[in-house]
Amino acid sequence: MIDPKNKPTPNYIKYSGIAFQMLATIGVFVFVGYKLDEHQHIDNSLFTAVFGIVGVAASLYQVIRSLNKEK
Template identity: 85%
Template sequence: MIDPKNKPTPNYIKYSAIAFQMLATIGVFAFVGYKIDEHQGIENFLYTALLGIVGVAASLYQVIRSLNKDR
């Protein structure tokens, strides 16, 4: 008898979860940058752009780490 708790997770669920994790990471970093810009009174969204790029780098690091862990 197969135990449903030990059933492997389908790939599409893993990869869609990774996509949502990337979206959340980038969104949080960009939101924090937006709030810093708003607080400092900066009109050209400097911190939003910088922290958005940091968020992309952080999310790519998370993806690479999680994909290497699955091997």
């Protein structure tokens, strides 16, 4: 008899979860950058761009870490 608690998770569920985690991480960083631009009254979105790039780097780091954990 197969125990449903030990059933492996399908790959599409794992990878879609990773995608949503990436979107959330990038979104939070961009939002913080946007709010900093508003607070500092900067017209050229400097903080939004910088925090967006940092968010992409942070999300890629999270993905690489989680993929290495699975092995």
